[in-house]
Amino acid sequence: MTRHQLQILSLVLVGVVSFGLPLVLRSPTYLHILILLYLYAYLTSSWNLVGGFAGVLPLGHAAFVGIGAYTSTILSLQYGLSPWIGMIVGGILAVLVGILIGLPTFKMRGAYFALATIAFGEGIRVMVENIDYIGPLKLNGPRGLEIPPLKTGLTHFMFAGKEPYYYIILVMLILVITITYLISQSKLGYYLNAGGEEPEAAMALGVNVVRCKLIALAMSSFLTALAGTFWAQFTLFIHPKSVISLDMSFEIAFIALIGGRGSIAGPVLGALLLRPVSDFSRIYFGDKLPGLHLIIFGVVLILVMLYQPRGLQEPLTRAYNRLLDRLTGARAEQALGRSRA
Amino acid sequence: MKILEVNNLSKDFGGLRAVDNLSLAMEQGEILGLIGPNGAGKSTAFNCIAGVYPPTEGTIRFCEERINNRKPWDLCKQGLARTFQIVKPFSSKTVLYNVMVGSFANTDRKSTARDKALDVLDFLHLADKRDLPAGSMTIADRKRLEIGRALATEPKLILLDEVMAGLRPTEVDEMVDIIRKVRDSGISVFLIEHIMRAIMALSDRLAVIHFGKKIAEGAPKDVAADENVIKAYLGDEYVVS
Numbered sequence: 001m002t003r004h005q006l007q008i009l010s011l012v013l014v015g016v017v018s019f020g021l022p023l024v025l026r027s028p029t030y031l032h033i034l035i036l037l038y039l040y041a042y043l044t045s046s047w048n049l050v051g052g053f054a055g056v057l058p059l060g061h062a063a064f065v066g067i068g069a070y071t072s073t074i075l076s077l078q079y080g081l082s083p084w085i086g087m088i089v090g091g092i093l094a095v096l097v098g099i100l101i102g103l104p105t106f107k108m109r110g111a112y113f114a115l116a117t118i119a120f121g122e123g124i125r126v127m128v129e130n131i132d133y134i135g136p137l138k139l140n141g142p143r144g145l146e147i148p149p150l151k152t153g154l155t156h157f158m159f160a161g162k163e164p165y166y167y168i169i170l171v172m173l174i175l176v177i178t179i180t181y182l183i184s185q186s187k188l189g190y191y192l193n194a195g196g197e198e199p200e201a202a203m204a205l206g207v208n209v210v211r212c213k214l215i216a217l218a219m220s221s222f223l224t225a226l227a228g229t230f231w232a233q234f235t236l237f238i239h240p241k242s243v244i245s246l247d248m249s250f251e252i253a254f255i256a257l258i259g260g261r262g263s264i265a266g267p268v269l270g271a272l273l274l275r276p277v278s279d280f281s282r283i284y285f286g287d288k289l290p291g292l293h294l295i296i297f298g299v300v301l302i303l304v305m306l307y308q309p310r311g312l313q314e315p316l317t318r319a320y321n322r323l324l325d326r327l328t329g330a331r332a333e334q335a336l337g338r339s340r341a
Numbered sequence: 342m343k344i345l346e347v348n349n350l351s352k353d354f355g356g357l358r359a360v361d362n363l364s365l366a367m368e369q370g371e372i373l374g375l376i377g378p379n380g381a382g383k384s385t386a387f388n389c390i391a392g393v394y395p396p397t398e399g400t401i402r403f404c405e406e407r408i409n410n411r412k413p414w415d416l417c418k419q420g421l422a423r424t425f426q427i428v429k430p431f432s433s434k435t436v437l438y439n440v441m442v443g444s445f446a447n448t449d450r451k452s453t454a455r456d457k458a459l460d461v462l463d464f465l466h467l468a469d470k471r472d473l474p475a476g477s478m479t480i481a482d483r484k485r486l487e488i489g490r491a492l493a494t495e496p497k498l499i500l501l502d503e504v505m506a507g508l509r510p511t512e513v514d515e516m517v518d519i520i521r522k523v524r525d526s527g528i529s530v531f532l533i534e535h536i537m538r539a540i541m542a543l544s545d546r547l548a549v550i551h552f553g554k555k556i557a558e559g560a561p562k563d564v565a566a567d568e569n570v571i572k573a574y575l576g577d578e579y580v581v582s
Binding site: 190198203204209 | 370378393413418422423430431432433440443454493
């Protein structure tokens with residue numbers, strides 16, 4: 001078997017396992033944990049387009065989740081629009097807000113950019129918390145919006161069981177990973193990486209750094225807002241603290257940093273490691289030691305930054321490549337050894 | 342045709358005039374050297390031409406077109422490339438990746454960009470290092486990579502800012518050969534350099550600036566004999582009269 005075939009085989013295996021899991025795993029608790037895991041892998045992959053490729057550290061992405069969640073929910077509650085349509089509208093709205101945020105902030109560097117995005121994210125949360133109505137649109141301030149589970153089915157984006165949600169977020173995750181891969185192989189991907197690492201050199205080589213970052217942010221905020229609609233339809237209740245929280249923005253960044261910023265597998269690996277830590281520490285210590293998962297996050301982050309500053313993705317990729325070498329190159333190596341002897 | 346024409350260029354930083362009323366012209370296919378003591382304003386002049394700083398006064402023409410307030414990335418696409426005195430490789434990426442960022446200036450297709458980049462690496466004898474991360478290379482190779490990225494954008498004029506600083510004598514000789522080859526391929530070269538042996542051998546003409554002002558211009562051997570130039574470099578006592 002060639003190396004390429006093995007790579008495809010392992011991808012197919014991962015695909016089969018993830019699509020088959022709900023058939024084996026009947027417990028709704030575990031399904032719920034998996035759905036959140038995929039959701040965070042999705043959110044982090046979307047974040048990665050800016051936070052990873054473009055080399056900046058945005059810490060306000062929850063704002064886009066909120067925009068997506070509120071837009072589709074308001075449109076479906078007040079105007080009876082299908083959340084699928086609201087999802088797209090929310091995405092477009094998030095792009096506009098993203099560009100408005102990006103225009104002034106992309107001129108800043110490092111910590112200043114991160115702080116400015118926190119300010120924008122928090123600003124939007126405080127606004128939503130204090131506004132009951134925008135014209136005819138009911139935001140309902142801090143009390144949030146409840147989606148009554150009246151009509152189920154695909155067109156209403158509402159289901160009795162957890163399995164459909166599982167498959168929807170899985171497909172969304174696969175799509176966003178594909179998009180990330182395609183971008184990393186394109187001119188835009190090269191330009192983003194270049195502009196993130198050495199902006200002055202990139203500009204001298206013909207890269208309009210700010211424009212590239214804005215394009216990346218637009219795509220990232222669109223994709224992030226889609227997850228907001230998913231979140232709203234999955235939990236059927238949204239309020240500012242749940243969908244526009246700073247905690248969520250931070251968790252996305254944590255996952256990316258631990259998994260490996262700027263890589264394709266990083267966000268997924270980070271979510272695979274951190275989400276179970278978060279969920280199980282909440283299940284087992286939630287009553288006695290609330291907030292323990294954040295301490296564990298911190299410890300894991302420190303350890304990873306000390307020993308694998310580029311994230312877990314790097315040693316794991318190396319191990320995977322070595323495994324492929326061993327499986328494919330075994331015979332070639334033997335031949336080499338014999339000729340040497 | 343004049344490829345580059347700088348007329349009465351001045352650049353102020355607050356109260357400091359870094360470049361003062363500088364005028365230069367370059368023919369197509371020429372190698373023009375720019376020398377001067379440290380802090381004379383050489384790099385600032387380069388940065389004005391490359392679009393990093395807007396000039397305070399004066400005009401800059403490239404291919405007979407006024408380019409005063411144009412952005413670096415637009416200038417690059419018009420055919421004006423530059424290197425940096427302090428090299429700025431995309432350290433975590435491979436050599437090939439670095440050069441491909443340059444070659445994307447004229448194409449949107451990855452395969453075309455890759456072919457162009459491989460040509461450039463061959464030209465610079467860096468082809469065997471193409472898969473190394475740029476950050477792990479020696480300074481000589483990094484300087485060469487700087488030129489490679491600039492060449493990959495297919496420039497008409499290339500501005501080289503001290504590409505020989507920090508190199509060993511044999512490496513300087515190699516670099517001199519490379520720059521000659523670049524010129525022979527039809528690209529005009531404007532270079533700043535401190536290594537006299539190299540710049541004397543390379544330049545068709547040499548300009549000297551001191552405190553932002555041009556104090557001499559002409560053939561290398563005339564410039565080296567110029568009284569003002571010797572004063573600027575060595576001090577007043579060294580003038581033989």
